Amino acid sequence: MSLTRTTAATAAPLTNSLTAGKLPRHSPLIVLLASWLVTGAFFFVLMLSGAAEGFTIVGTLFFGTVVYCVAIFLLSYYVEGVRKAKDRLVTALVTVAFVVALLPLFSLVFTTLVNGLPAFLTPSFFTQSQRNVVGEGGGALHAVIGTLLITGVATLISVPIGLLSAIYLTEYGRGRLARAITFFVDVMTGIPSIVAGLFAFALFSLLFNDPGIRFGFGGAIALTVLMIPVVVRSSEEMLKLVPNELREAAYALGVPKWLTILKVVLPTSLAGIVTGIMISISRVIGETAPLLIISGFTASMNYDLFNERMMTLPVFVYTQYANQGADTQSYLDRAWAGALTLILIVMLLNLGARVIARIFSPKLGR
């Protein structure tokens, strides 16, 4: 066996894959540009000959990338052998997957900006409600107020519960209860948002014996169900990062456990916890389905969480889209402007969270 192998190696030393040729360093980039150029030229000729109606940039990039995948595989196969060729093909495919995923994001942000800005910039958008508005004009003030109130209350309820549970899981929890909580918190993150809305409806329609109940506080409860698991998970991760030496130092100085947690553990991880809370707010602030069910929709201002229907921004976007009046365009404009407002809020919350995490994170001196 070994004898035949050595004779084979001496007989054909040049086919050894380890000594095969290698493509120059920048060849992928050059091949990519070349294949784009070739496809572009192809489409250009098509346009000149009148076979196609116009020059398509999208088509050029798409088919150019396909050509690139084939070209780099063949080129590498010829020069470097099949293993390197496969490697280069996968590199190309993986990069393409990443770019493909970014396309919807950019398309979505771009369309929202273009369609949303006109109505977003009208002064009445943030100063008026939709009361008695038919067709053009009016604004989303009632929806903004509703979103702030409902999300605010949801945050007020879920942050203490979530944070205390996270403390229990990291500092106290041992045994069956802790494991059950960890497991079901994870499961709870997967509850569909509409089920949370249905739960709030089922609960309050039974409590108040009102089969058609709609009010803002119910929406806050529904959001709480969705928000608690996110708060627990993120806070737990942050609390786990606090080094044990800090706790032990505090115990050695005779500090009781609860004061250690309050004065040492929490301040150390505060930045991370605040970050987690902001991200969890950004998760629930865009929820539509539960609020559509339990908070309903209205065209008027409502500051009372416990009475009457309450409008929120996501539901505003949906109803403006779904119940278009005679003047279709102004309804669509308002829907896109609402969407733009939502995206801005969510992105600001996310960015703010990152900034806080970066600035206030404890320097552990490692």
Place this chain on the structure above:
Amino acid sequence: MTTAVERPTLKAKERPGDRIFSTSTIVSGSLILAILAAVAVFLLVQSLPAFVADPEKFKGDATNFWQYVGPLAFGTLWSAFLALLMAVPIAIGIALFISHYAPRKLAQGLGYLIDLLAAVPSVVFGLWGIGVLAPLVQPFYTNLVEWFGWFPLFAGPVSGTGRTTLTVAIVLAVMVLPIITALSREIFLQTPVLYEEASLALGATRWEMITMAVLPFGRAGIISASMLGLGRALGETMAVAMVLSPSRDVIFQLLTSQNPTTIAANIALNFPEANGVGVNILLATGLILFVITLVVNMIARVIINRRKAFSGAN
């Protein structure tokens, strides 16, 4: 016995502050379990009337609850399955790109870009799907039906609006991409560096290193990440409700104007006008959805928990 020193067990003094604090943490921890139980109980209680409702109370030609919810459950599973079919390969590609291909300094920022997709509210995805995606893909659908109409899934007549099951599946795929990507990325990064270096040292190319070291290590993680994505796709409401032109039948064709709607979208569209036992029927379909997603999520979590190291990823 007489000389044995009574060794006192050292125990910290129980201060009232300690007692109050630890009790309050236990209470709020248990409250979470209570909330989850309450969700199940209240939904069940409120949906009981639906199981014995009059046949004429159901919309469409269903005569009992199970006939009513069956096609909806089919639509839910079918669109979620299609979405997963598209999302999982791309998500694994992205996760590999971020963990093993992108330059180290860029990797975190690129991951953050993908996470931004998760932050976009679903109602905005709905607007985008109907305003941008559906008109964009409609011409392709026409071609698909023209060329591949012999294939059962692509049978005509083609929808003129593009508001079909396939469009919904694409939107859902975009929406579940970030969660699958985030989880797979975490798992790929946990591959022991020694495995990777060993296979590279043996002369493996990067792709061979990934197939031999990274993917076998992360297989369980990829499965559970996909199941979490499945849970998300099953429960997605607004995007489906806005994009799909719905009907209440079992239809496999992807490109016609007759599309099976999902449980969640059906609730969102009909709840505002529902009354009487109609509300209970919708609540009961919600209960079915809750049970389906709960089972999917629990299976996913059990798989994750079997390998403790993954639990940090979410």
